[in-house]
Amino acid sequence: MRSFFYKQKWRLTQRYLCFGLIVMLFSGAQKQDLLPKGDPDNGGLATPEGFETLVVADSTGLARHIVVNENGDIYIKLRYFGKGQQGGTVALRDTNRDGKADIIKNFGNYPDQSSLANGITIRNGYLYFSSSLFVYRSKLIPGQLLPDSTVEVILKDDHEHGTHWHITKPMAFDDKGNMYVPFGAPSDACQDMLNLPGGKPGRSGLNPCPDLEKHGGIWKFSADKLNQTQADGSLFATGLRSILGMRWNYAEQNLYAVVHGRDNLRRLFPDIYSSWQSAVLPAEEFVKVTQGTNLGWPYYYFDQMKGKKILNPEYGGDGKKEAEGAKYQNPIIGFPGHWAPNDMLFYTGNQFPERYKNGAFIAFHGSTNRAPYPQAGYFVCFVPWVNGKFSEKWEVFADGFAGMDPIINVSDAKARPMGLAQGPDGSLYISDSKKGKIWRVMFKGNKQSFGASQLAAMEKHKLLGNIRTPDVVKDNLDKDTKLAGEKIYSTYCTPCHQSNGLGDGSRFPPLVNSEWVTEDKRKLIQAVANGLEGPIEVLGKPYNDLMPKHDFITPEEMAQLLTYVRQQFGNMPDRVSVEEVNRVLKK
Known part of the structure; x- marks a missing residue:
C-alpha cells in the first residue's frame, strides 16, 4: 500500500514538473514572440x-x-x-x-x-x-x-x-x-x-x-x-x-x-x-x-x-x-x-x-x-x-x-x-x-x-582587416608611394586629415576644396609651420581643436608637402616653392 502511495505521488510530481517545464518554455516563447522581427538583412x-x-x-x-x-x-x-x-x-x-x-x-x-x-x-x-x-x-x-x-x-x-x-x-x-x-x-x-x-x-x-x-x-x-x-x-x-x-x-x-x-x-x-x-x-x-x-x-x-x-x-x-x-x-x-x-x-x-x-x-x-x-x-x-x-x-x-x-x-x-x-x-x-x-x-x-x-x-x-593585426609589409598602403610630398603627408598629416583629405568628420577638418588649402599660400604655410589653436571654420563647419607646429619640417619638405596638398586636395595646378616657404618663415 505504501509502495503504491509513493508511486502515485511520484507520478503526480512528474506531471507537475512537466507542466511547469511546459509553462516555462511557453512563457519564454511568448516573450520571444513579443519581440519585433529583425530586418531581412x-x-x-x-x-x-x-x-x-x-x-x-x-x-x-x-x-x-x-x-x-x-x-x-x-x-x-x-x-x-x-x-x-x-x-x-x-x-x-x-x-x-x-x-x-x-x-x-x-x-x-x-x-x-x-x-x-x-x-x-x-x-x-x-x-x-x-x-x-x-x-x-x-x-x-x-x-x-x-x-x-x-x-x-x-x-x-x-x-x-x-x-x-x-x-x-x-x-x-x-x-x-x-x-x-x-x-x-x-x-x-x-x-x-x-x-x-x-x-x-x-x-x-x-x-x-x-x-x-x-x-x-x-x-x-x-x-x-x-x-x-x-x-x-x-x-x-x-x-x-x-x-x-x-x-x-x-x-x-x-x-x-x-x-x-x-x-x-x-x-x-x-x-x-x-x-x-x-x-x-x-x-x-x-x-x-x-x-x-x-x-x-x-x-x-x-x-x-x-x-x-x-x-x-x-x-x-x-x-x-x-x-x-x-x-x-x-x-x-x-x-x-x-x-x-x-x-x-x-x-x-x-x-x-x-x-x-x-x-x-x-x-x-x-x-x-x-x-x-x-x-x-x-x-x-x-x-x-x-x-x-x-x-x-x-x-x-x-x-x-x-x-x-x-x-x-x-x-x-x-x-x-x-x-x-x-x-x-x-x-x-x-x-x-x-x-x-x-x-x-x-x-x-x-x-x-x-x-x-x-x-x-x-x-x-x-x-578581417578592421580587427586583425596588420602585416608590416603587405598591409602598408604606402609601400608603392613615390611622390615625396605624399610620403611626408602620410607621415605627418594623414593621422588627422586622412589619406583622402576628408578629415574624420568630427575633430579634424577636411582639406578637400578647403579655403585653407585653395586660397592664400601664405595662410597655408603659416598654419602648418606655426600650428593652429582655437575655433576655426572650414567649409562652413566649426572646429575647435589643436594642430601643433610643424616647423621641424625643412623648407624643402614643406614645399613638397604643400604642393602635394594643394594639387591633390585643392585641384590647384601651381606649386609651392622653397622660396615662398622661406619668405613666410622669415617674417
Missing part, C-alpha cells in the same frame, strides 16, 4: 546565430551616447547642441511596437552650444546628459516623451581650456548617491603642444606633470547637488588620459572604464617608432577603477603585445624601457591601439543566453590615425564574466558597421558604433555617430543550444 550587421537586428531609426543626427527608459523610450545625445540638428538631444518612441521609431523629436537648447557632447543616462526619474563643459539634468514626466523644459546644472567645468582635447563629460553613478566624471588630459604625454622645446615636437614631457592636478583622472561628486565645480568633488583615480566609456558595475560595486591610449608615436618620434608600431600601439585599456587607481599616464603607456607598461618617449623611453612601469596598474585587457572604445555596458538582462549575464559589451568607434595602415575597430566586442571576474579573452559580437574592408579612410566607413544601451526587455541598442542610425539587437534562438559553434563563426571576424 539583419540591419546590415553580422551577429552570432540566434540574434536578430533591426534598425530602429536611420538618421537621427550625429549620435553619441544613448539610453533607453523603462517604457522603451529612447534618448540620444547628439554631438552638438543645435548646429542644424534642431536641439541637442533626440527622443524616440515606438507606438505600434514594430520596433521602428515612429515619433522622433529633437529638444534642448542649453549653454555650451558648440561643444562636443557625450554622456546620457537616466537616474531617479531624471535624464542626465552632458557636453564638453557641463553635466545637466531634466525631470522626466511620466507618460510624456519629452522631459520638463527646466534644465539644471549639476556640474560645470570652470577651467580655462585653450583647446577641446578630451574634455567631454561622460558620467557614471553608484547606488550611494555619487557621480563619477572624467576630466581628460589635453595632450599625448603632458607636452606643451604649441611651444615644444628642442625644435622638434614632443621631445620632452613635463615632470612632474601639472595637468594631473585637474586633468587625466576621474573625480567623484554628489549626484544631486546643483552647480558643482571640480573643487566640489574629490579625486578618485588618476593617470587616465581620456575616457568616453565608463560604467558602475552594480553586481560587483565597482567602477570600470575603457581608456583611450595616446597618439602620435611615429609623428613625434620617427627615429624610435616605425609606422607599424605607431599604428598598433599603445593599447586601449579596459580597466577596473577603484579609489586611488593610477594607470601611469603621462609617464607610461601599456604595450598589449609585451603585456607591460612602457616608459613614454617624452620621458626617456625608447619603446622598450620599462623603468618603474610595474608599479602602475595593468588593464584587464589591452586592446590594439586607436580602436577608440567609446562606450561600455554591463549586460544584466535575461533575454540573451546565460553566458552574456554580467559581461561587458564595448563599442569601438574606430581609428582615424593608423595610416599608412588600414583603419581599425568599428565593431562591438563582448568580454564574458567568468567565476566572479572578467575574462582576459574577448569576442566579436557585432561587426559590419563600416560596410567595407579594409577601411582606408575613416570617411569611407558607412557607420561608426558609438553608444550602447540596454532596453527594459534585455535588447541591446547601438548608436552610430555618422548619421545617427540606431540598431536593436535581440535574441530569438535557443538559449540551451547556444554556444561554441555560434561563437566560432564570429571568431572568424578577427581575421
